[in-house]
Amino acid sequence: MDTNKAKILLDEALALNNELFLIDFTISSAGDIEVVVDGDNGVPLNECIRISRHIEHNLDREIEDFSLKVITPDITKSLVHPRQYNKNIGRILKVQTNTEKLEGTLVALDTDKITLEWKAREPKPIGKGKHTVNKKAEIAIENITKATVKIIYN
Numbered sequence: 001m002d003t004n005k006a007k008i009l010l011d012e013a014l015a016l017n018n019e020l021f022l023i024d025f026t027i028s029s030a031g032d033i034e035v036v037v038d039g040d041n042g043v044p045l046n047e048c049i050r051i052s053r054h055i056e057h058n059l060d061r062e063i064e065d066f067s068l069k070v071i072t073p074d075i076t077k078s079l080v081h082p083r084q085y086n087k088n089i090g091r092i093l094k095v096q097t098n099t100e101k102l103e104g105t106l107v108a109l110d111t112d113k114i115t116l117e118w119k120a121r122e123p124k125p126i127g128k129g130k131h132t133v134n135k136k137a138e139i140a141i142e143n144i145t146k147a148t149v150k151i152i153y154n
Contacts, residue, residue: 002064003027006055010035013054017047021083023073031066036073038084043072079147085109092150097143103150104137113140 006027014020020043024036037043037051052070059066079085079093086109095102095116104118116137121130 002059006033006059009055009058010051013051016050020047020051021081023081023084027066031064033066033068035068035070037070038073038081038087040083040087042087048072075149075151077148079149082109082141085114085141085147088149092152094146094148094150095139095144096146097139098145102137102139104135112142113138114144115139 007025010022010025014022014037017039019040020037021039022035023038024034026034028034033055035051035055037048039047048070052068055070056068073084079088085106089106089109091106092103093106093114093116095104095114102116102118104116106114107117108115116139118135119132120135122133123129124131
């Protein structure tokens with residue numbers, strides 16, 4: 001399988017829609033091509049079909065046998081691209097760095113950091129008992145080792 005040609009075809013297909021971006025691209029030794037794409041506002045099914053057709057119609061099955069799968073990211077998987085954070089503002093994230101694990105609502109995204117907010121129960125400064133306090137953390141994207149969206153079932 002000509003990996004370079006498949007990648008060029010993929011890049012051409014993605015260039016036609018600026019809202020889409022590549023999450024993962026793999027070609028197995030058996031010729032199985034898997035493309036994982038995401039979008040700033042999700043990925044409509046017709047976009048997956050368009051990308052698949054662009055790649056498939058420009059590769060020659062007479063020369064190489066291959067299978068092709070164009071999919072969107074699994075919600076249970078970690079966020080890997082900075083643009084994925086933008087579409088998850090307002091959702092609860094579980095974030096892990098080398099030094100800590102945090103869980104909070106993603107309230108802001110800058111070019112190099114995210115901001116999480118959550119409520120925590122802490123001992124009162126004076127007297128017995130606990131009280132609820134608002135917490136906030138800014139985390140550099142480069143320090144995040146894993147970030148997943150918390151799935152809440154209602």
